[in-house]
Amino acid sequence: MRKQKILVIDDENLICWSFKKKLSGKVYSIISADTGEEGLRLFEQHSPDIVFLDNKLPGIQGLEIVQKIKAQNEETIIVFMTAFGTIETAVKAMKLGAFEYINKPFSFEEIEVILNNINKKIQLDNEVQILRRQQKSELTFDHIVGQSPSLKRILHMAKKIAASEATTILLLGASGTGKDLMARVIHNESSRSSKPFVTINCASLPETLLESELFGHEKGAFTDAKQQKKGLFEIADGGTVFLDEIGDIHISLQVKLLGIIENKTVRRLGGTADLQVDVRIIAATNKDLQKAIIEKTFREDLFYRLKVFQITIPSLKERQQDISLLIAHFIDSFNIQFRKSIKGISAEAEKHLIKYTWPGNIRELKNVIERAMILETGEYINIESLPIEIRNEQIPVSNNDCLSNFQIPEKGFSLLEVEKSLIKQALQKTNYNQTKAAKLLGISRDSVRYKQKKYNL
Ligand SMILES: Nc1ncnc2c1ncn2[C@@H]1O[C@H](COP(=O)(O)OP(=O)(O)OP(=O)(O)O)[C@@H](O)[C@H]1O
Ligand SMILES: [Mg+2]
Structure with a gap:
């Protein structure tokens, strides 16, 4: 996971320095500014997760900065630092959306307590999101129905890829x-399952809108960009982006997409910072x-980059x-x-569904x-509840049906005569093409040739 970015805005250099000294490391990266103006500039450039903000600054003041930051990104967590500790200012800052305030001078133990609380809040927010998502989607490989060899093959591969x-x-x-x-x-089914699954249909949006959806934008990047906005790649950090x-x-x-895949960074429209993202892209x-x-119309380099792990799902016709x-x-x-209790489907209706393309x-x-379940009034789905194009499908009579319908007459019959007649019919049907006739009868071409001679056909 990426480091949390903390921006410290304070004109006391010692404070900025202490934050860097005490907190920089694996978990946090610290940037600092000694004026409000510089702070806002860095905010736009780096999109920090947390801002420690002093109230008394040389130019633009703390409360105004809280407003400006919140207007740009509602989710930013602000800790308000006040030296001349009037509680009223702190309360105002909280009302404007600051997460917490702290009185100066403070110890770093106090800062750590605040950071712990912030992380608990972030974790809780994430858990709520995860729970919401789980309610929506508990789909696993067991929900992909099918036993055909071609489906089994791709499921086997998909399981390996998911876990990789x-x-x-x-x-x-x-x-x-x-x-x-x-x-x-x-x-x-991947280790990313607790992180977001974000999906976007690339065909549904015009190019510019899609671009700002995917990559996000800074405030003012274009006419309608009234607020800073995170792109889908940022939102999906740690999870999966599905580009349909x-x-x-x-x-x-x-080109941009290839850049994200190769560099694992994304830059918002109008932004200057390259933000690290860890996403799996499923296209x-x-x-x-x-x-x-x-x-x-499609870049070869992107195609080869995407197709390293490729899964081709067979059409239904190929897995009857x-x-x-x-x-x-x-x-x-x-x-x-539908709160119904349809027991199944009639053999005839099922045959039509299997035959359809x-x-x-x-x-x-x-x-x-x-549709059939809505229309059906009986216990089983019947042919009448199927659409006309499926009902009209011609079902060939199988051998078994022929045989089960055939009854030996009481006075018996000549098997040879029947054989002769069937071979004759098959040859006539196929314009005397022995190979085709053999196929119709389910016997070899040699047998057809032999019997044609035998019966003098
Ligand atoms: N093997 C399967 N078992 C059960 N349900 C399936 C299976 N395959 C697809 N479905 C269901 O069929 C419907 C269509 O599938 P899906 O939307 O995933 O197709 P798609 O390939 O994304 O189609 P498109 O290219 O049109 O976007 C969905 O309701 C899906 O849940
Ligand atoms: Mg689809």
Whole structure:
């Protein structure tokens, strides 16, 4: 984790010096200013977490500085130091948003007590945030439903990557295949899970807005920048940033993104300080990035940096065997959501769902089940509750159905005649293409050739 930055604003050099001497180290880094003006300048430049602020200063006074700092960044913690200790001024400072005040002269034991309290508050704030987040998302790898070999393979890899130190992950896959779900699960199952998971859709914002969302901005960086604002990379410090639809991010931002990945620092718009951030970036897209590189809309260097750990989620069509499991999973979850007690799906309806091509992948399947559960009045989802395009899907009759429907007539029949007739039909159907006919019948081409000769077809 990054060090906490403390800014000391005091015209007594000895005070600034003592802070540096006593506190600089692994936990804190100290910067100082001996006037209010200089203090505000450093504040804008370095965005400290904590400010120790003297009341009596040569130029601009302590109370005014409290206001200015709070106007720029509400979250900054200010400790107000007052030498000529009128309690009224301290109270005013607290009303303006200071966290604590301390009377001069003070000992560093007192400062340490205050810093401990500050850290307790920060920890509590974080815990509240974490609890809120946990309520929203308890997703784990067990929530990614599927048993197909292709899904198992990527889950195996995703588990390894989640537990690793990898700071960039690229998720590829068609729309609705579960990239969003995978990104959340990877975060939740990583050592970063207690830190924020921040997500942004790169296609949803115009370039300039996206830039200030990602990197933050200083007050006055552009016309509408009335307040200083932290960027998502700063907010996510210690956690994960999910950049959805990375294929749509403007080329100029791609350069900046690469900079963050390589240097692990971020600079706010209009700012001069490089702030250290420790984030894992998960980028997702359903676009063909290699094509985008050729078309010069995606940077090759960024692509290779992102793709070190790449997970490609297969489309639903490629893992038909997961469909039944997913149907059961969605029925269970919609039963809870809609307070219904649908028991399952009819064999006929399920067959249609398995046969369908699912251009919208799992999202489409989920929507179809949701719709069916709303429409269904019986105990099982029936074909009538499915959308027309799925109902119209032609289901080939399988061998087993043929056989189960076939009844041997009472007076018997000639198996050879039936065989001859079936071979003839297969050959006619395929324009006498022996290979195709063999496929239709599930026998070898040699057998077809032999039987064609035998029955003189
Ligand atoms: N394997 C899975 N098991 C259970 N639910 C899944 C699975 N994969 C996806 N889902 C669900 O399907 C829906 C669509 O998934 P998701 O939003 O993650 O897809 P996506 O790849 O991000 O799509 P897009 O490219 O359109 O953003 C979500 O409700 C998600 O929870
Ligand atoms: Mg998505």
